[in-house]
Amino acid sequence: MPVEVRIPTILRPYTGGEKIVAAEGSSLEGVVKDLDARYPGIGERLIDESGLRRFINVYLNDEDVRFLDGLGTPVADADSITILPAVAGG
């Protein structure tokens, strides 16, 4: 089930500069694992032991996955995933 994943500027060094890449998985966690297999190292920029990193936002279509089922959110064919780092500071 290929889905489209939009990659933010800061992570494009992992994807060879590509803004939009394809990945597969039946859940967000599966998609992240597949991304990491294709672009080694990108996975740990997105998740840590406790799950999705606090200052990384992931959207399934238009919805923040934190309001869905987090990494367990089901992903279907032709869904679109957008990764955006939080804009935050002190």
Add this chain to the structure above:
Amino acid sequence: MLEITQALVDAMVAHARADHPDEACGVIAGPEGSDRPTRFIPMTNAARSPTFYEFDTTDLLRLYRDMDDRDEVPVVIYHSHTATEAYPSRTDIAYASEPEAHYVLVSTRETGTEDGPYELRSFRIVDGAVTEEPVTVVPE
């Protein structure tokens, strides 16, 4: 160097004063590749805090979609410090995620919500390294 119009500087300062003592934050988008900030987009500080700011996550997605549709990038990412100098804090450095952006800080510690002198400085923040840069204010 950041080249920016007086009107955009005034808009950032006005936003910082309006939200004082909480931190204000926003973006000035500009055409991709131009390094010229043109479209002022004040954002809501979802943290509503005097020591922290964070763009609301739903607003953040909308912002980036809009910029994509217009072939824009976040040329300036600004926020205010309300009790400290206009210099990136440790958290600012830790969470900075736009290596191409000018990070502008406005400090309202001297005058709060009132008119008066303000402090406004601009920085690049790349891989944890902060570099201050000159700000050139142009009339138009």
